[in-house]
Amino acid sequence: MKNKSLGKNAFLNGLRSVLNIIFPIITFPYVSRILSVGELGKYNWSNSFVSYFWLIAGLGIATYAVREGAKLRNNRKRISEFASQVFSINILSTVASYVLLLLCILIFPKVQSYSACIYVFSIQIVFTTLGTEWIYSIFEEYTYITVRSIVFKILSVIMLFIFVRKQGDYLNYAGITVFSAVGSNILNYLHAKKFCTIRFTFKIDWKAHLKPILIIFASSVAAKIYLSLDTTLLGLINNNYVVGIYSVSTKMYDVVKQLIAAVLTVTIPRFALLWGRNRYREYRKLLLQISDVLALISIPAAVGVFMLAPQIVVLLSSAKYIRAVSSLRLLCPALIFSIFSWIFTSCVLIPAKRENKVLIITIISAAANLILNLLLMPSLEENAAAITTSLSEAISMLLGIYYSKDIIKRLYDKGFWKDILLYIFGALAIVVICICGNAIFKSTIRIILFDVILSSLEYALILLGAKNKFALDVLEYILRRFK
Template sequence: MKNKSLGLNAFLNGLRSVLNIIFPIITFPYVSRVLSVGEIGKYNFSNSFIQYFILIAGLGIATYSVREGAKFRGDRQRLSEFASQVFSINIISTIGAYVLLFFCLLLFNKLHAYLASILIFSIQIIFTTLGTEWIYTIFEEYTYITIRSIVFKILSIIALFIFVRHRGDYLNYAAITVFSAVGSNVLNYLHAKKFCDIRLTLRINWSEHIKPILVIFASSIATTIYLSLDTTLLGLMKTDYVVGIYSVSTKMYNIVKNLIAAVLTVTIPRFALLWGRKRVREFRNLLLQISDVLALLSIPTAVGVYMLAPQIVLLLSSQKYIRAVTSLRLLCPALVFSIFSWIFASCVLIPAKRESKVLLITIISASLNLILNIILIPLFAENAAAFTTSLSEFISMLLDIYFCRDILKGIYGKKFWKDVLLYILFSMTIIPICLAGSVLFESTIAIIVFDVGISVIEYVLLLIGVKNSNAIELVDMVITRLND
């Protein structure tokens, strides 16, 4: 099968990420004004809580399937057999997740206040399994995924303005969120027949699949602990108001991180393919290229979000959420750390079948996150949660580098580190631009447009001035598109 263009895939996945950004940018300011801070807190607590059961249902199968399935994408029969086995395992784990969820709802009285919203969000569990998103990742089918996202995001925005109009409509908001996230997954399951034949089967090679799946699953649990436990602990140790404030910070953090990560996500199946077929030189070259691009993007983004935090909070919500500025700024370092941690874990350690190292790394990071959250949240509330997230991502990145140091040896030479230093220095020019924007304009939107526009232009011009290859290729691509 012909390889898909990584550039095109990055563009399409970037477009899909932009759509995921536009959706909350359009919806959250509206919702935050219609609903109370407490209702936003209930919404986020329920959504955060159900993510643990989505994780249990997923069982690490998506990551495992991309790694192993990429080797079979030219052989429909072998891929169909593989896909049917992992899908059947996924159905079993989904049933187990629902049993555990209902047990928790019966056992813990505190959850009864969130019962309706939790049950709505629980619909995601089965539809995520049916979605078989990993098949489309294996085949790098980002065109289909992007078109599907456009359709369902538009429908969701229309539904939001129709059904979320008064205080108390947070359950409608939850249902629309579920529809937006997994509404198309039945179509995914049916459309997947284009690539392979998926069916339920009892003929499962458990000895081959279960160990790597469980190791990846354990890693996913630990990762979820330090990504989601902060919200859960805030809900248990503080109030819905505090969760509502923190949700504004994490909303923007996740929006920006996912946009940058769109470049990385499309390369994961390619890394698995190259390593699986022992094309080591191509693997190393691609790793260097992707690392350089992500450093170029993530460093100035972190600086920009830090400087524009007050305006971002006001744009996404309203003055009543302005307290979220501090926690958003504390999350900014994690924008860089999490991206590079993801590179080394998903693009190096997992393809190299070192998932046991990923498990160890995530256990250490998650344990640190848990301990610090328990100690600091009573004292510093949402700011403690933000700080521990950044620290955990940093520790995770360092440990990832350590455990794949033999593979990384010789990849990152002087040129790479010189480029990183330039990205840091050029990113510092964003600071005076943002300070000037706050003096020149009063409108939140005007400040953001001015700061982002001038900062991007200056950053690109500086990179072109030092003949940075990535910046020059970007400008050439834009000029080519405009001339077409």
């Protein structure tokens, strides 16, 4: 099989991420004005609760499947056998997750008050399993995924304006969210036959699959604790209003993080392929390039979100959510920490089959998150959740560096750190521009337009002036396309 262009895949996955961003940018301001803060809190709490059972159903299979399947993709018989076994394990774990979900609803009175919304969100569990999206990651088929996303996002936006018209329509909003996320997964399952034959089987090599899957799953559970437990605890310790406020912060944070991570996501199968075939020189070169590009993007993005937090909150929700500004700003450091943590776990430790190290990292990060949340949340509420998320991501990143040190030894040279200083200098210039924008304009939209356009130009000019390789490559590509 011919290798797909990483540049093209990054663009397509970036486009898909932009679509995932545009959907909440279009829908969230509308929904936050239609629904009450409490209803939005109930929606987000239910989604967060179901995500634990979605995680149980997933069982870490997607990460394992991409890592191992990337090495088999040139042999249809072997990849079909592998995919069928992994898919069958996924079906069994999905059944188990539904049983546990129903038991929780029956046993806990607090959960029963959210049951209707929980049932709606639970639909995504089975459709995610049937979607077998890991197949498309193995074969780097981002064109199909992108086209599919465009169609279903457009349909979802239309449905939103038809079915969410008044307070009380939060269940309709939940249903449309599920449709947007996993509505196309039946098509995924059918279309996957182009690459391999997937069927349910009881002939599973449990000895080969179970141990790495469970280690990755345990890591995923621990990661989920420090990524989603904050919302769950806010609902239990505080109230739906606080959850509603924090959901605005996390929505904006997730939007930016998702866009940055689009560059990284498409490279994970390539890292698994290069490491699996012992092509270590190419692997290290790609790792250095990806680290540099993500630093170039994430550092100014975090600074820009911090400076524009009040305008972002007002524009994408309303003035009644202005309290979310502080927690959004406290989440900004996590944008950088989480991206680099992801590099070391998904691009270094997982391809190197060090799932046990990833498990240690996530357990320590999750424990820190849980303890700090319990201590700080009663007094600091949503700000405590934001602080602990940033700290947990920092811990995860530092531990990732520690456990990867033999692989990345002498990789990050003086040139890399010189680039980091350049990106920090460019980010400081963004601060100056944003201060000027706030002083000159009063209109939210004008401030955002002035700050974003001028900051982007300023950052690009600083990179080009310093002869940054990535910036020069992009400029050369643009000029070549014009010619």
